[in-house]
Amino acid sequence: MATIHLTQFRRDARAMTADDAQRAFLRDSLAGYTRTRDAAQSDFQNWERARDLAAAMKWEAINSLDTHLELFASNLEARGTKVCWASDAAEARNYIRGVLRENDAKLIVKSKTMTSEEIDLNNAVESDGYRVVESDLGEFIVQLREETPYHFVFPAMHLKREAISRNFREKLGADDTNDPEELTMIARRALRETYLTADVGITGANFGIAETGMISITENEGNARLTMGLPRVHIALIGIEKILPRLDDLSLFLPMLATCGTGQHITCYNTLIGGPRQPGEPDGPEEFHVIILDNGRTTLLADPQARDALRCIRCGACLNVCPIFKNIGGHTYGTTYQGPIGSVITPHFRGISEFGHLAFASSLCGACSDTCPVRIDLHHHLQHIRTLAQRMNHRSRGRLAMRLFAWTMRRPRVYRLFSAIGRPLHVVTKPIHGTFVDPLRAWRHTRTFPDPAKQTFRNWWTQRVSNRAALNKGDNS
Amino acid sequence: MTSSRDAILMKIRAALAIPLSDRVHIDSLPEINGARRSLSQVTPSAVDGFDAMTDQFARWSERLRTEFTLFPDTGRMRSAVRTLVEENNVQSATHRGIVLDEVCAGLDIEMILGNRDDVSQRDLASCDIGITECDALIANTGSVLITAQACGGRALSILPPHHVVLANASQLVPDLPSGYALLREKYGAGTLPAFISLITGPSRTADIERILVLGAHGPKRLTVLLSRE
Numbered sequence: 001m002a003t004i005h006l007t008q009f010r011r012d013a014r015a016m017t018a019d020d021a022q023r024a025f026l027r028d029s030l031a032g033y034t035r036t037r038d039a040a041q042s043d044f045q046n047w048e049r050a051r052d053l054a055a056a057m058k059w060e061a062i063n064s065l066d067t068h069l070e071l072f073a074s075n076l077e078a079r080g081t082k083v084c085w086a087s088d089a090a091e092a093r094n095y096i097r098g099v100l101r102e103n104d105a106k107l108i109v110k111s112k113t114m115t116s117e118e119i120d121l122n123n124a125v126e127s128d129g130y131r132v133v134e135s136d137l138g139e140f141i142v143q144l145r146e147e148t149p150y151h152f153v154f155p156a157m158h159l160k161r162e163a164i165s166r167n168f169r170e171k172l173g174a175d176d177t178n179d180p181e182e183l184t185m186i187a188r189r190a191l192r193e194t195y196l197t198a199d200v201g202i203t204g205a206n207f208g209i210a211e212t213g214m215i216s217i218t219e220n221e222g223n224a225r226l227t228m229g230l231p232r233v234h235i236a237l238i239g240i241e242k243i244l245p246r247l248d249d250l251s252l253f254l255p256m257l258a259t260c261g262t263g264q265h266i267t268c269y270n271t272l273i274g275g276p277r278q279p280g281e282p283d284g285p286e287e288f289h290v291i292i293l294d295n296g297r298t299t300l301l302a303d304p305q306a307r308d309a310l311r312c313i314r315c316g317a318c319l320n321v322c323p324i325f326k327n328i329g330g331h332t333y334g335t336t337y338q339g340p341i342g343s344v345i346t347p348h349f350r351g352i353s354e355f356g357h358l359a360f361a362s363s364l365c366g367a368c369s370d371t372c373p374v375r376i377d378l379h380h381h382l383q384h385i386r387t388l389a390q391r392m393n394h395r396s397r398g399r400l401a402m403r404l405f406a407w408t409m410r411r412p413r414v415y416r417l418f419s420a421i422g423r424p425l426h427v428v429t430k431p432i433h434g435t436f437v438d439p440l441r442a443w444r445h446t447r448t449f450p451d452p453a454k455q456t457f458r459n460w461w462t463q464r465v466s467n468r469a470a471l472n473k474g475d476n477s
Numbered sequence: 478m479t480s481s482r483d484a485i486l487m488k489i490r491a492a493l494a495i496p497l498s499d500r501v502h503i504d505s506l507p508e509i510n511g512a513r514r515s516l517s518q519v520t521p522s523a524v525d526g527f528d529a530m531t532d533q534f535a536r537w538s539e540r541l542r543t544e545f546t547l548f549p550d551t552g553r554m555r556s557a558v559r560t561l562v563e564e565n566n567v568q569s570a571t572h573r574g575i576v577l578d579e580v581c582a583g584l585d586i587e588m589i590l591g592n593r594d595d596v597s598q599r600d601l602a603s604c605d606i607g608i609t610e611c612d613a614l615i616a617n618t619g620s621v622l623i624t625a626q627a628c629g630g631r632a633l634s635i636l637p638p639h640h641v642v643l644a645n646a647s648q649l650v651p652d653l654p655s656g657y658a659l660l661r662e663k664y665g666a667g668t669l670p671a672f673i674s675l676i677t678g679p680s681r682t683a684d685i686e687r688i689l690v691l692g693a694h695g696p697k698r699l700t701v702l703l704s705r706e
Contacts, residue, residue: 033687044519044520045518049519052505052512053507056509057509059506065493085482086481091481156685180688195694196598214671221694225695226636229631230632249513251657252520255521265521271673274672276671278626278670281625281626281631282625282633283598283630283632301492302491304496304498304501307492307501
């Protein structure tokens with residue numbers, strides 16, 4: 001049975017793969033990314049070794065996650081931060097609602113946080129009557145369009161400037177322009193007042209530093225700094241896997257995240273926040289809340305074959321090199337996290353039966369594993385999810401077919417029988433190939449099945465052996 | 478009833494007690510302490526010595542479009558602030574810091590918000606220029622390291638459209654770990670400021686068709702003035 005997610009995936013994938021212009025646009029954009037990323041990588045003294053060290057450091061963090069999280073939380077609390085531990089999305093949303101109520105908030109400004117997309121925060125608080133404004137330019141654009149982010153690092157990468165200009169004209173009353181700089185300035189002006197009047201700022205976090213009790217936020221625009229610096233209350237959402245034990249670990253992870261994320265040597269603003277306004281500081285929020293979110297991550301941790309996927313730093317590099325992403329685009333995934341890493345973690349977070357199909361949308365080429373800065377073996381994880389999905393699907397046709405195949409392959413006579421009838425059957429059934437009556441339609445309506453060779457291997461081999469024997473005989477005489 | 482904190486920690490401990498599958502390859506991962514020690518051998522190269530660091534900082538500044546100038550002494554750096562204010566027709570400025578009090582006292586412009594504690598965010602937003610000191614300059618990334626305590630809080634360096642940073646020679650360090658070391662020395666390892674920001678170039682975005690635009694939400698211009706003294 002196809003779930004709604006699978007149906008949506010199939011529909012959108014079909015539409016996107018047929019849209020040559022959009023695919024070309026996506027390809028060009030990602031080719032540009034690859035060039036700048038390669039340049040940034042070459043600034044490292046030893047990129048491959050840097051990946052080893054990054055993998056080792058994140059792995060150590062994951063392997064004593066409980067200790068690091070406790071230290072992280074107690075260090076935050078020591079500076080007056082309120083820490084909330086949330087087991088799932090509902091708990092995180094309810095906590096935020098509580099903070100909004102207590103502070104009599106009306107306007108909320110947000111910087112880019114995928115964790116908030118994961119818990120579907122905007123819909124929840126908007127239905128309570130609060131106004132939420134996204135401040136990252138890409139997020140601001142997709143929010144105006146009432147869309148979800150296309151890519152978890154480049155939310156509006158699917159849009160051309162003409163479309164953005166149209167949205168700005170319709171929603172903001174701006175003049176038409178095709179100049180990216182002017183478009184950016186329209187957003188800058190529109191958001192200035194929001195920063196100054198918002199009651200609460202909500203951000204995510206790229207890393208949580210255990211030894212100092214700080215969140216680290218990476219950005220380029222300055223919108224996160226304004227979001228967490230100006231409103232009276234700052235709420236930050238952080239997944240449990242974002243922990244790094246030491247402050248100095250950032251000296252590797254900040255340049256690495258920038259390199260893989262956007263092809264920069266380091267991003268424009270990398271900010272550490274350890275608490276609300278402290279004595280002796282001239283400004284800053286009166287309240288700072290950090291929500292430590294599980295929401296399925298411990299399920300991933302408990303899978304002995306999938307645990308290392310928690311090393312992910314959400315740089316998005318695996319999306320940018322993925323042949324599937326390039327051809328089906330970001331929205332097709334129907335998830336917060338797109339691309340290979342999304343197809344690995346979403347089934348664990350939200351259910352194999354609902355999202356297991358994503359793991360099948362892969363050529364298992366391994367481009368993702370080759371590029372991952374923390375060396376997550378992504379294509380093996382995809383294969384692992386395929387296994388889990390198949391196990392749940394006891395009576396699937398695919399499973400039956402594989403059983404039949406295995407049974408046949410162990411019996412030479414049956415194999416010979418099938419290959420004998422297979423060839424003529426192929427020729428006779430040709431007119432129905434790919435049509436609705438074809439039992440193999442799923443495969444054949446997009447592919448031409450090649451005609452079998454004139455001779456089976458087995459026949460050819462027998463013939464070859466007898467020919468040789470004849471030849472040898474001739475030589476000897 | 479167990480709290481979510483305990484529930485999450487319990488789940489983590491239970492999960493970590495499950496042995497890892499041998500299909501996950503971790504043999505190739507380097508040992509952690511050795512890994513931490515060898516970080517400086519893999520990250521982008523750092524240089525030593527004031528002149529080499531200045532060169533590196535200047536090269537990054539050019540690429541990042543940071544306006545960077547080196548001055549032979551503090552006196553000349555200070556008078557450069559005056560020139561900057563005059564040349565750019567600055568109407569209003571804001572600053573923080575003891576050194577800056579002296580520098581800015583002589584500026585002949587309409588409004589200097591100065592070290593007042595009652596500066597509103599709207600006042601800050603209306604300034605043409607924000608002037609701060611810094612905690613460190615990082616040579617191998619071309620970055621300015623600031624803290625809320627030393628650099629006028631969280632908003633001053635991000636709200637005005639032009640951020641001017643004054644630094645002295647002892648603040649220029651080779652790389653990030655040495656920048657963090659300066660912070661530990663100055664504030665104490667356990668009592669670091671609650672706001673630390675690493676600023677690398679003026680605010681930017683490439684969210685529209687990957688085309689670089691400066692001044693997305695933060696300053697459109699970043700000026701770094703460094704005194705050799």
